[in-house]
Amino acid sequence: MNECNSIRSSNRVLQQEFYSREPKIVARELLGKTLISTSGGKKTGGLIVETEAYLSKGDSACHGYHRQTTKNSSMFGPAGYAYVYPIHAKYCFNTVTEEPGKPSAVLIRALQPIFGIEEMERRRKTNELLNLCSGPSKLCQALGIGRYIDGRNLTSKRKVWIIEDGTNYQATKATARIGVTSAKNLKLRFVVKSSEFASGPKYLR
DNA sequence: CCACGGATGCGCT
């Protein structure tokens, strides 16, 4: 934690204008904002401390790189909607960015747990705070996010949304994305510097 | 109907 960080207090839900920009900008600005889910009837969520941008152009790691399919169609839709896809029997949660037709998104990779910690512990089957939301599939499990969230609007307080409330982090870091098998040269992963809640090895924080 | 990908995570070492 850095003493230069300041706390924001606003319940305003992030709107389409926020998401309708380049994924790189959105990814950086999502750090320190608050992701909330009421899936399963329980309020869970936390501060976003790690994100990754997937670009609509020149990014072979982006799921929309080749063409639109049923799987990735929400990526081609309007900004401010969810793109959720299954991976290895788990899920990853993205916010769609830019205008319709441009397949880009921001993957939420880690949260500092804030709301519904007991419920998240139950869903994750662990009491370790640092292990609740430190990975894209971990946080989906903790927040009850599944494929049924794919294509949902994130700009109203229904099921899943993001509010301005949070922390203005001064120290952030950009690194290569984790786990991608192509376009490894692009530094499109954004992380709150030294955050113990982020995923990945320490030298990438 | 079925083969297979996939932006993972856990459990070892």
Next chain:
DNA sequence: GCGCATCCGTGGA
């Protein structure tokens, strides 16, 4: 740091 368990949804047959 690395191997592999795990499984849903897709799309081709």
